[in-house]
Amino acid sequence: xxxxxxxxxxxxxxxxxxxxxxxxxxxxxxxxxxxxxxxxxxxxxxxxxxxxxxxxxxxxxxxxxxxxxxxxxxxxxxxxxxxxxxxxxxxxxxxxxxxxxxxxxxxxxxxxxxxxxxxxxxxxxxxxxxxxxxxxxxxxxxxxxxxxxxxxxxxxxxxxxxxxxxxxxxxxxxxxxxxxxxxxxxxxxxxxxxxxxxxxxxxxxxxxxxxxxxxxxxxxxxxxxxxxxxxxxxxxxxxxxxxxxxxxxxxxxxxxxxxxxxxxxxxxxxxxxxxxxxxxxxxxxxxxxxxxxxxxxxxxxxxxxxxxxxxxxxxxxxxxxxxxxxxxxxxxxxxxxxxxxxxxxxxxxxxxxxxxxxxxxxxxxxxxxxxxxxxxxxxxxxxxxxxxxxxxxxxxxxxxxxxxxxxxxxxxxxxxxxxxxxxxxxxxxxxxxxxxxxxxxxxxxxxxxxxxxxxxxx
Numbered sequence: 269x270x271x272x273x274x275x276x277x278x279x280x281x282x283x284x285x286x287x288x289x290x291x292x293x294x295x296x297x298x299x300x301x302x303x304x305x306x307x308x309x310x311x312x313x314x315x316x317x318x319x320x321x322x323x324x325x326x327x328x329x330x331x332x333x334x335x336x337x338x339x340x341x342x343x344x345x346x347x348x349x350x351x352x353x354x355x356x357x358x359x360x361x362x363x364x365x366x367x368x369x370x371x372x373x374x375x376x377x378x379x380x381x382x383x384x385x386x387x388x389x390x391x392x393x394x395x396x397x398x399x400x401x402x403x404x405x406x407x408x409x410x411x412x413x414x415x416x417x418x419x420x421x422x423x424x425x426x427x428x429x430x431x432x433x434x435x436x437x438x439x440x441x442x443x444x445x446x447x448x449x450x451x452x453x454x455x456x457x458x459x460x461x462x463x464x465x466x467x468x469x470x471x472x473x474x475x476x477x478x479x480x481x482x483x484x485x486x487x488x489x490x491x492x493x494x495x496x497x498x499x500x501x502x503x504x505x506x507x508x509x510x511x512x513x514x515x516x517x518x519x520x521x522x523x524x525x526x527x528x529x530x531x532x533x534x535x536x537x538x539x540x541x542x543x544x545x546x547x548x549x550x551x552x553x554x555x556x557x558x559x560x561x562x563x564x565x566x567x568x569x570x571x572x573x574x575x576x577x578x579x580x581x582x583x584x585x586x587x588x589x590x591x592x593x594x595x596x597x598x599x600x601x602x603x604x605x606x607x608x609x610x611x612x613x614x615x616x617x618x619x620x621x622x623x624x625x626x627x628x629x630x631x632x633x634x635x636x637x638x639x640x641x642x643x644x645x646x647x648x649x650x651x652x653x654x655x656x657x658x659x660x661x662x663x664x665x666x667x668x669x670x671x672x673x674x675x676x677x678x679x680x681x682x683x684x685x686x687x688x689x690x691x692x693x694x695x696x697x698x699x700x701x702x703x704x705x706x707x708x709x710x711x712x713x714x715x716x717x718x719x720x721x722x723x724x725x726x
Contacts, residue, residue, distance in 0.1 A: 290440075291568060291569070291572070294440065294442050294568045295564050295565055295568050296564075297442060297443050297446065298442050298443075298446040298563070298564035298567055298568060299564040301443065301446035301447040301450075302446060302563060302564055304447070304450060305446075305447075305449045305450050305453075308450055308453045308454060309453045310552065310553070310618065311453070311457070312453040312456050312457050312471075313549075313552050313618075313619075314618055314619060315457055315460065316329075316460075316471060317549065317618075317619045317621075317622070317623075317624045318619075318621050318622035318623065318624065319460065319622065319623070320468060320623065321545075321622065321623025321624045321625075321628065323545075323623065324404075324405075324407075324408045324411070324541070325411065325467060325468040326468070326545045327404070327408065327412075327537075327541070327542075327544050327545055328404075328408055328411040328412040328415055328468065329415060329468050329471070329472065330533070330544055330545065330548050331397070331400040331401055331404075331412050331533070331537070331544065332397075332412045332413075332415035332416045332418075332419060332472070333415070333419050333422075333472075333475075334400055334529070334530060334533050335396050335397070335399070335400065335530060336389060336416070336419060336420060336422070336423045337426070338527065338529065338530055339385065339389070339423060340422070340423040340424075340426035340427045341426070341427075341430075341522070342519060342522030342523055343381070343382060343385065343427045343519065343522075344426060344427035344428070344429065344430030344431060345430060345518065345522055346515050346518035346519045346522060347374075347378050347427060347428075347430060347431040347434070347515075348430045348431055348433065348434035349434075349514075349518045349657050349662070350374070350511040350512075350514050350515055350518060351371070351374060351431060351434040351435060351438065351511070352434055352437065352438055352570050352571050352574050352658075353574040353577065353578070353657070353658055353660060354370065354374075354507045354508075354510055354511040354514075355367050355370060355371065355435075355438045355507075355574075356438070356571070356574040356575045356577075356578045357507050357510070357578050358370040358505065358507040360578045360579070361506075361507070366505070366507075367438075368497075369502045369505060370505050370507045370508055370511075371435060371497050372497055372498055372499060372500045372501075372502065373500070373501055373502055373504070373505060373508040374508055374511055375431070375497050375499045376499035376500065376501060377508075377512070378427075378428070378431055379428070379499060382423070382424045382427050382428060383424060385423065385424075385427075386420060386421065386423045386424040389420055389423060390417070390420060393413060393416050393417070397409075397412060397413065397416060399530065399534050400530070400533055400534050400537050400544075401537065402534075402537065402538060403537055403538060403540065403541075404537075411468070414469065415468065415469065415472050418469060418472050418473060418476070419472050419475060419476055421476050421479075421480075422475060422476045422479045425476070425479035425480055425482070425483050426479055428483060429479065429482055429483050429486060432445075432483065432486040432487065432490065433445035433486060435490065435495065435497065436486065436489060436490065436493070436495070437567060437568075437570070437571055438571055439493065439495065440571065441489070441493055441495075442567065442568060444485070444486070444489040445486065445489075445567075446564075446567070448482050448485045448486060448489075449482060451478050451481045451482050451485065452475060452478035452479060452482055453478070454478065455474040455475070455477050455478030455481065456471045456474040456475045456478060457471070457474070458474055459471055459473050459474025459475075459477070460474065514660065514662055517662035517663040517665070517666050518657075518662055520666045520669075521662060521665050521666045521669045527673060528672070528673060528676045528696070528699060531673075531676060531677055531680055532547065532676075532680060532692050532695075532696060533547065533548075535680045535681065535684050535692050536684075536689050536692055538684075539684060539688060539689055542628075543688075543689045546628070546631045546632055546635060546689055547635060547689050547692060547693070549615075549619060549628075549632045549635075549636075550632045550633075550634075550635025550636040550638075550639055550693060551635070551636070551639055551693075552618075552636075553607070553614060553615075553618070553636060554607065554636060554639040554640055554642075554643070558643060558646050558647060562596075562646065562647040562650045562651065563650075565592065565596070565647075565651060566650055566651055566654045569588075569592065569651075569654065570654045570657070570658060573585060573588075573654065573655055573658035574658045576588075576658075577658050577659055577660070582715065582718040582719055582721075582722055583719065583722065585655075585715075586715050586719065589652075589655055589711070589715075592651065593648065593651070596644070596647050596648055596651060597644065597648075599647075600643045600644040600647050600648075601644055603643055604640055604641065604643040604644055607636070607637070607640035607643065608637045608640045608641065611633045611634075611636045611637035611640065612629065612630075612633040612637075614633075614636070615629050615632045615633040615636060616629050616633075619632065631689070634690050635689060635690055635693045638690060638693035638694050638697060639693050639696065639697070641697045642696060642697040642700040642701070645697075645700040645701050645703070645704040646700045648704055648707075648708075649700055649703040649704040649707050652704075652707035652708060652711050653665060653703075653707055655711060656707060656710060656711060656714070659714060661710065661714055664710050664714075665707070665710070668703065668706035668707070668710070669703075671702075671706075672699050672702050672703055672706070675698065675699060675702060676695055676696070676699045679691075679694075679695035679698055679699075680692050680695045683695050
């Protein structure tokens with residue numbers, strides 16, 4: 269009996285070691301793919317900066333996609349957010365067949381909803397665009413409106429891509445969803461080279477085509493792994509209903525929190541020509557630095573944490589979260605210091621050529637250095653939000669996001685009046701520090717309650 273007990277303990281420990289190594293491998297693969305995607309995206313931005321600088325065309329391109337991107341990102345994140353935990357629940361309840369039926373139901377609902385959203389944005393252009401174009405002249409505004417209509421199909425594609433990627437992630441398939449985004453910046457650049465006389469409309473069309481290829485690649489990947497999804501209805505599974513109930517808090521949280529970026533851009537647009545582009549270029553490096561590690565970690569651990577929650581493994585979840593938090597701090601603090609100290613050099617090497625002048629470098633490097641201060645807070649906050657989503661505590665997150673949005677609105681207005689576009693970046697740093705504090709408090713409170721329940725049962 270003692271030998272059998274030791275054998276079982278050894279097998280369990282070996283299984284955990286293998287799982288840990290697989291997890292590290294998956295994170296490394298996703299991070300490596302993300303490096304390639306972000307590097308390619310940076311090359312695209314360098315080419316666009318050289319071609320258009322901080323001109324009216326650059327402002328029009330940014331303004332035209334800002335609101336559609338936000339809406340597509342919000343809906344796509346909500347779709348991916350509910351797919352992962354409720355797929356784990358469906359699989360626990362009825363195995364592969366029930367999980368497949370859940371995906372079929374949620375896909376048909378998502379497809380109809382996203383198609384309606386995309387069509388609705390066409391007549392809403394005149395209502396939404398003024399949020400970002402109040403200081404645009406007639407010619408610049410007309411160009412922005414043309415780009416809006418041209419890029420609108422990407423709303424449906426962009427959101428569905430996030431959902432299809434989440435489906436692959438539920439089965440620990442991470443490589444293809446992480447690598448396929450390479451297509452989008454490549455087609456954006458390619459369109460500019462193929463049709464240079466098209467001006468800013470050429471990369472906009474290439475962006476839409478790239479998203480179409482991206483979605484097609486994910487469908488191919490699902491077929492290769494025998495995960496084809498046929499949109500169909502099976503009477504409304506319990507998991508489908510649970511996912512739909514949770515969609516509303518996901519959407520509300522996304523609207524409130526992702527709206528911070530739109531507020532930032534709207535505030536920058538009021539400061540006059542070039543400031544919107546300056547704010548955008550100042551975030552071109554920081555977002556890739558944040559995304560490479562944080563999204564790789566969040567993407568890989570989210571399905572695993574969701575399975576732990578479905579199985580009620582609260583003690584294991586708590587230990588894992590503490591370990592990952594230590595790793596995040598060790599990685600993000602040096603990255604923050606390096607970005608702050610080397611900001612001017614980085615901007616000069618990447619962007620200062622063609623229409624992008626030395627004066628642009630000075631302005632953008634200040635904004636970039638400020639954004640860099642939020643790296644640790646951003647990554648930890650994102651990680652904890654994924655943990656809370658896996659714990660199905662989305663409604664609590666919405667409350668915090670509303671408060672953060674209000675703080676952002678006030679800080680943006682005051683700081684941009686006092687110190688210009690640099691102040692908008694500073695307000696964003698403050699937002700993520702508040703988000704970190706709130707998510708940490710909620711996680712600790714919920715986890716204490718779950719562990720206390722386990723203690724009471726034993």
